[in-house]
Amino acid sequence: xxxxxxxxxxxxxxxxxxxxxxxxxxxxxxxxxxxxxxxxxxxxxxxxxxxxxxxxxxxxxxxxxxxxxxxxxxxxxxxxxxxxxxxxxxxxxxxxxxxxxxxxxxxxxxxxxxxxxxxxxxxxxxxxxxxxxxxxxxxxxxxxxxxxxxxxxxxxxxxxxxxxxxxxxxxxxxxxxxxxxxxxxxxxxxxxxxxxxxxxxxxxxxxxxxxxxxxxxxxxxxxxxxxxxxxxxxxxxxxxxxxxxxxxxxxxxxxxxxxxxxxxxxxxxxxxxxxxxxxxxxxxxxxxxxxxxxxxxxxxxxxxxxxxxxxxxxxxxxxxxxxxxxxxxxxxxxxxx
Amino acid sequence: xxxxxxxxxxxxxxxxxxxxxxxxxxxxxxxxxxxxxxxxxxxxxxxxxxxxxxxxxxxxxxxxxxxxxxxxxxxxxxxxxxxxxxxxxxxxxxxxxxxxxxxxxxxxxxxxxxxxxxxxxxxxxxxxxxxxxxxxxxxxxxxxxxxxxxxxxxxxxxxxxxxxxxxxxxxxxxxxxxxxxxxxxxxxxxxxxxxxxxxxxxxxxxxxxxxxxxxxxxxxxxxxxxxxxxxxxxxxxxxxxxxxxxxxxxxxxxxxxxxxxxxxxxxxxxxxxxxxxxxxxxxxxxxx
Numbered sequence: 168x169x170x171x172x173x174x175x176x177x178x179x180x181x182x183x184x185x186x187x188x189x190x191x192x193x194x195x196x197x198x199x200x201x202x203x204x205x206x207x208x209x210x211x212x213x214x215x216x217x218x219x220x221x222x223x224x225x226x227x228x229x230x231x232x233x234x235x236x237x238x239x240x241x242x243x244x245x246x247x248x249x250x251x252x253x254x255x256x257x258x259x260x261x262x263x264x265x266x267x268x269x270x271x272x273x274x275x276x277x278x279x280x281x282x283x284x285x286x287x288x289x290x291x292x293x294x295x296x297x298x299x300x301x302x303x304x305x306x307x308x309x310x311x312x313x314x315x316x317x318x319x320x321x322x323x324x325x326x327x328x329x330x331x332x333x334x335x336x337x338x339x340x341x342x343x344x345x346x347x348x349x350x351x352x353x354x355x356x357x358x359x360x361x362x363x364x365x366x367x368x369x370x371x372x373x374x375x376x377x378x379x380x381x382x383x384x385x386x387x388x389x390x391x392x393x394x395x396x397x398x399x400x401x402x403x404x405x406x407x408x409x410x411x412x413x414x415x416x417x418x419x420x421x422x423x424x425x426x427x428x429x430x431x432x433x434x435x436x437x438x439x440x441x442x443x444x445x446x447x448x449x450x451x452x453x454x455x456x457x458x459x460x461x462x463x464x465x466x467x468x469x470x471x472x473x474x475x476x477x478x479x480x481x482x483x484x485x486x487x488x489x490x491x492x493x494x495x496x497x498x499x500x501x502x503x504x
Numbered sequence: 505x506x507x508x509x510x511x512x513x514x515x516x517x518x519x520x521x522x523x524x525x526x527x528x529x530x531x532x533x534x535x536x537x538x539x540x541x542x543x544x545x546x547x548x549x550x551x552x553x554x555x556x557x558x559x560x561x562x563x564x565x566x567x568x569x570x571x572x573x574x575x576x577x578x579x580x581x582x583x584x585x586x587x588x589x590x591x592x593x594x595x596x597x598x599x600x601x602x603x604x605x606x607x608x609x610x611x612x613x614x615x616x617x618x619x620x621x622x623x624x625x626x627x628x629x630x631x632x633x634x635x636x637x638x639x640x641x642x643x644x645x646x647x648x649x650x651x652x653x654x655x656x657x658x659x660x661x662x663x664x665x666x667x668x669x670x671x672x673x674x675x676x677x678x679x680x681x682x683x684x685x686x687x688x689x690x691x692x693x694x695x696x697x698x699x700x701x702x703x704x705x706x707x708x709x710x711x712x713x714x715x716x717x718x719x720x721x722x723x724x725x726x727x728x729x730x731x732x733x734x735x736x737x738x739x740x741x742x743x744x745x746x747x748x749x750x751x752x753x754x755x756x757x758x759x760x761x762x763x764x765x766x767x768x769x770x771x772x773x774x775x776x777x778x779x780x781x782x783x784x785x786x787x788x789x790x791x792x
């Protein structure tokens with residue numbers, strides 16, 4: 168048959184429909200249809216540190232987790248609250264500097280600095296972004312792109328927080344197993360937490376803010392209030408990543424406001440599948456190791472993933488995860504027109 | 505007095521950097537985040553023609569501008585046109601292209617003192633007791649000519665009028681037989697040529713470095729946002745505003761703050777009045 172005479176039909180698998188409701192519990196087959204992908208993902212992540220060949224690659228896992236947290240926060244903000252934030256570096260930098268200051272100036276241990284810098288950092292980020300929350304689309308994106316640049320320049324110009332040298336001598340994690348499993352647990356916790364959150368009532372409001380903010384306003388709810396909550400959640404993830412980064416490298420500096428932290432999570436989200444929450448994390452697990460492999464090429468790797476990003480945006484903008492979900496849940500067949 | 509002279513020079517330089525960005529955004533609504541990269545590309549092409557190939561300076565400048573224009577048109581035709589209308593994809597795609605170009609140059613070993621362009625005219629003169637070199641005067645002169653030329657071009661030529669029609673109402677322009685995609689390519693080519701022109705005018709005053717690409721991008725965005733995205737008159741006026749504020753901060757606080765001024769100008773403008781001084785955006789399109 169020619170292309171003109173046939174078309175591809177796409178239908179949900181029967182098992183997908185059956186597992187949508189409470190009937191999922193009726194048979195082992197339906198149950199495993201739901202649980203196997205999730206279990207494979209969780210177990211895969213948990214055994215990752217054990218199968219890594221060297222210390223170096225174990226360190227890479229921790230870095231991947233930081234980017235994964237950032238990508239998760241980008242995906243949540245962009246596709247569930249409608250705020251495209253290009254300022255992942257701002258969250259990382261805020262969390263990182265707070266953790267470094269708490270640790271070096273006040274001598275607090277890691278177990279205290281990380282929660283404090285997560286919450287305090289998120290509060291600071293939300294406060295600073297509060298005036299921009301009424302902005303939409305391009306305007307919000309540009310403002311958030313400028314924030315990390317401004318802060319890096321201000322730290323440089325005023326020579327505060329160690330100036331261009333940064334803050335050194337931050338305490339590291341007790342050992343590398345604690346470091347990796349803490350990071351991985353945090354990623355899993357936030358991932359499933361966010362999946363849960365976006366299906367709660369508040370998640371519905373977030374999505375409504377994204378789709379039609381005037382309708383939300385007409386329902387007597389404050390848009391700014393909900394946007395602020397979304398930014399707080401997202402920046403908490405970013406600040407947690409930043410605090411961990413500082414403790415991993417035992418150093419905090421201006422490079423935490425670098426564009427890397429803004430661009431890689433976006434690339435990972437585009438590649439992994441926007442709006443799926445798992446996709447960006449998978450994207451990070453693909454992109455960051457590739458970027459590490461290419462470390463010998465210096466800045467050429469930035470060229471490399473910029474081009475991947477462009478290619479994905481232009482040619483295949485749905486991403487790996489959306490593609491995979493489609494294949495898993497649906498089957499296709501040719502039908503005659 | 506020196507504030508007035510240096511401020512004017514700085515403002516014209518900013519206006520030159522920003523006009524290309526303003527032109528592209530004003531017509532096709534595509535924020536061209538590869539603007540800074542095109543600036544550096546043009547500088548580099550001129551350098552390689554003059555220093556490596558030994559061509560005449562004027563010829564290589566014209567060639568460089570044309571090539572930059574073609575590169576801009578290609579970027580639009582093959583990448584940006586496919587994400588047109590999706591504001592965030594436009595930003596990410598054009599920014600990624602710019603990043604790829606700039607970091608490619610950096611990887612290729614494009615840094616340091618060796619890459620300089622000769623100034624057009626050697627020597628300097630005194631204006632009211634302040635020494636100003638001829639090249640800077642030339643920049644002011646050419647900048648004024650470019651602004652005047654753009655005004656005449658968009659008001660009295662067919663293509664210019666078509667571009668303005670697109671900027672005002674794309675659908676109406678389509679109905680009057682203006683090919684909007686082609687016009688957007690033309691606008692992008694023009695914008696890239698303006699970036700190229702700014703590069704060949706301003707780069708002889710310093711070295712050609714990769715960082716210039718990022719700085720030019722930030723300054724161009726700052727000028728365009730303060731002036732109002734899509735408004736050319738606003739862009740020129742905002743260039744003078746930011747230019748003079750920058751010179752004042754350099755005089756009284758230090759050169760460190762020059763960039764902070766531009767960044768803070770962006771943030772405050774967006775928070776207080778996102779449409780800028782002369783923007784025509786509707787309130788609802790930009791904020792809730």
